[in-house]
Amino acid sequence: MSTQPVSHSEASPVNGTTSVVPFIALAVCLIVGPSLIYPVFLMKALCFALFACAFNILLGFTGLLSFGHAAFLGMASYSSAHAAKVWGLTPELAIAFGTLVAMALGAVIGMLTIRSRGIYFANITLAFAQMVFFFCLQAKFTGGEDGIQSVPRGSLFGLISLKSDMAMYVFVAVVFFVAFVMIHRIIHSPFGQVLRAVRENEARAISLGYKAEQYKLAAFILSATLAGLAGSIKALVFQLASLTDVTWQMSGEVVLMTLLGGVGTIFGPAVGAFVIVSMENYLAELGSWVLVVQGAIFVLCVMTFRRGIVGTASYYWNKRQQG
Amino acid sequence: MFEILGITSQALFGQLLIGLINGAFYAMLSLGLAVIFGMLNIINFTHGALYMIGAFVAWMLLNYLGVGYWWALVISPIVTGALGVLIERFMLSRLRDLDHLYGLLLTFGLALIFEGLFRQKFGSSGLPYRPPAELTGGTNLGFMFLPNYRAWVISFSLVVCLGTWYAIEHTRLGSYLRAATENPALVQAFGINVSRMITLTYGFGVGLAALAGVLAAPIYQVNPLMGSNIIIVVFAVVVIGGMGSILGSIITGFALGVAEGLTKVFYPEASSTVIFVIMAIVLLIRPTGLFGRSS
Numbered sequence: 001m002s003t004q005p006v007s008h009s010e011a012s013p014v015n016g017t018t019s020v021v022p023f024i025a026l027a028v029c030l031i032v033g034p035s036l037i038y039p040v041f042l043m044k045a046l047c048f049a050l051f052a053c054a055f056n057i058l059l060g061f062t063g064l065l066s067f068g069h070a071a072f073l074g075m076a077s078y079s080s081a082h083a084a085k086v087w088g089l090t091p092e093l094a095i096a097f098g099t100l101v102a103m104a105l106g107a108v109i110g111m112l113t114i115r116s117r118g119i120y121f122a123n124i125t126l127a128f129a130q131m132v133f134f135f136c137l138q139a140k141f142t143g144g145e146d147g148i149q150s151v152p153r154g155s156l157f158g159l160i161s162l163k164s165d166m167a168m169y170v171f172v173a174v175v176f177f178v179a180f181v182m183i184h185r186i187i188h189s190p191f192g193q194v195l196r197a198v199r200e201n202e203a204r205a206i207s208l209g210y211k212a213e214q215y216k217l218a219a220f221i222l223s224a225t226l227a228g229l230a231g232s233i234k235a236l237v238f239q240l241a242s243l244t245d246v247t248w249q250m251s252g253e254v255v256l257m258t259l260l261g262g263v264g265t266i267f268g269p270a271v272g273a274f275v276i277v278s279m280e281n282y283l284a285e286l287g288s289w290v291l292v293v294q295g296a297i298f299v300l301c302v303m304t305f306r307r308g309i310v311g312t313a314s315y316y317w318n319k320r321q322q323g
Numbered sequence: 324m325f326e327i328l329g330i331t332s333q334a335l336f337g338q339l340l341i342g343l344i345n346g347a348f349y350a351m352l353s354l355g356l357a358v359i360f361g362m363l364n365i366i367n368f369t370h371g372a373l374y375m376i377g378a379f380v381a382w383m384l385l386n387y388l389g390v391g392y393w394w395a396l397v398i399s400p401i402v403t404g405a406l407g408v409l410i411e412r413f414m415l416s417r418l419r420d421l422d423h424l425y426g427l428l429l430t431f432g433l434a435l436i437f438e439g440l441f442r443q444k445f446g447s448s449g450l451p452y453r454p455p456a457e458l459t460g461g462t463n464l465g466f467m468f469l470p471n472y473r474a475w476v477i478s479f480s481l482v483v484c485l486g487t488w489y490a491i492e493h494t495r496l497g498s499y500l501r502a503a504t505e506n507p508a509l510v511q512a513f514g515i516n517v518s519r520m521i522t523l524t525y526g527f528g529v530g531l532a533a534l535a536g537v538l539a540a541p542i543y544q545v546n547p548l549m550g551s552n553i554i555i556v557v558f559a560v561v562v563i564g565g566m567g568s569i570l571g572s573i574i575t576g577f578a579l580g581v582a583e584g585l586t587k588v589f590y591p592e593a594s595s596t597v598i599f600v601i602m603a604i605v606l607l608i609r610p611t612g613l614f615g616r617s618s
Binding site: 065112113115116118119120122123124126127128130131134135137138248252255259287288289290291292293294295296297298299301302303306 | 364365366414417418421422423424425427428429431432433434435436437438439440442443551555556558559561562566592595596599600602603606607610
């Protein structure tokens with residue numbers, strides 16, 4: 001394709017020499033955060049931030065727009081809620097189970113969709129996610145419209161109780177930080193470089209001997225797995241798994257978060273997730289206006305603000321450094 | 324009267340009729356999507372919202388201005404089509420040189436705005452819209468009772484679909500359109516205003532969606548959510564039929580409506596997933612869809 005790709009590679013340095021400063025800043029934010037902001041809100045934002053970062057592996061670094069990522073978030077959320085509530089598993093096992101389910105689902109859907117590209121890929125992933133939605137609507141274990149309610153948070157490794165919001169927050173923050181650093185490492189690994197090569201010019205990557213389809217599939221499964229991790233944790237944080245997480249609107253929301261924060265940047269999706277989640281919090285009593293505002297942000301981002309918040313910031317930063 | 328597998332003929336024909344009705348809407352909507360996709364190379368995510376707006380324009384014409392069904396059938400597609408022209412002219416046309424995914428994202432955002440606005444104004448419960456007096460009542464066919472309005476919807480949508488197909492495949496204007504799809508630069512060089520053609524094509528596709536909306540208004544209620552409920556299924560129909568194929572989208576639209584209806588008779592639990600299952604199978608065997616060309 002001769003057209004400009006969705007992501008902007010100049011936003012993030014390609015070689016692995018990114019400074020550790022942003023990560024230290026992130027750690028500080030995570031530590032200071034709960035003394036300034038309500039922890040449950042922070043946990044919600046972190047779950048969505050992880051979800052958006054997982055999604056960004058696909059859109060930002062592989063160039064594939066999946067419009068069905070809610071399937072992984074939702075299925076993992078149901079699975080971990082079911083494991084914790086019905087099977088009585090400890091939280092870490094419940095989360096691991098939910099994540100594995102998302103991984104398996106990602107492998108199946110990935111194998112069916114990865115050969116298509118561009119708009120076709122978006123459309124087909126959307127349809128598969130809708131299939132998952134109807135499955136969740138009708139299956140017995142999901143509780144239909146009610147969802148799975150009052151999921152116990154349990155005790156980590158059977159030792160540390162996660163009942164209090166503070167304890168839960170520390171757990172969520174640690175998992176988020178580890179996953180975030182991991183995503184960063186993967187993106188800057190040789191594997192990540194191949195993904196980028198595939199995104200920029202698939203035919204050329206193939207001619208250089210890389211099996212593009214396998215790399216894309218691996219990225220898809222990785223992205224689904226991490227989305228599943230976010231969903232599994234979310235179920236325990238809110239002690240609830242519901243249909244909201246499987247709807248196609250959720251798939252759209254994660255696209256919005258990533259787009260607003262900056263496609264193809266490391267920190268962008270997390271920033272976007274924070275902005276969108278807090279916006280929804282403040283606009284909650286305005287009812288359907290939330291949809292209108294979300295739609296308007298979408299339109300503005302696409303028309304005039306395609307680099308996103310972090311992408312724009314680092315663009316001007318780099319410009320200043322050079323000039 | 325007869326029975327198959329313990330199912331009475333009334334139930335069978337009743338569901339077949341519902342299937343045909345749904346199929347008529349699938350066909351009209353996926354036809355509009357196919358026309359737009361062929362010309363602009365984008366999946367029009369706003370399509371469902373515009374179908375909803377089409378129905379609402381008919382409702383508002385009746386309740387605010389006292390304009391009835393038959394006029395709404397003409398006015399609503401024109402008004403909504405004009406909205407489509409504005410969208411293309413001022414937004415989509417600016418994204419033409421970028422990745423086509425941006426077009427998809429823009430139309431998704433617009434769909435959210437429209438749905439949000441109508442939900443804010445009209446709530447999410449449906450508003451009733453009566454079928455016109457000429458089409459109330461029904462005909463007894465001996466094996467089943469056929470409401471006149473439904474017979475009208477099926478036959479009218481067939482005429483519209485086949486008319487569109489004929490116009491695109493067998494008229495001079497249609498040949499310009501197909502030529503511009505293949506090679507816009509060359510067609511432009513022959514002195515045809517391709518840019519305007521793209522805008523009008525989008526408007527036409529939107530008009531089709533609005534027409535489907537007006538037809539749907541007396542059957543389903545007029546509801547702000549009606550667009551987002553149907554659009555995902557229509558996307559699956561488009562994937563099965565093969566993107567961009569005109570005749571393919573019409574045939575698959577009707578066929579899948581019927582398949583859905585039949586599933587409702589024989590295995591009701593699967594009726595909402597059957598289209599997606601068919602989609603998965605088709606993708607495994609023919610990744611480009613039943614009627615699609617390989618890209």
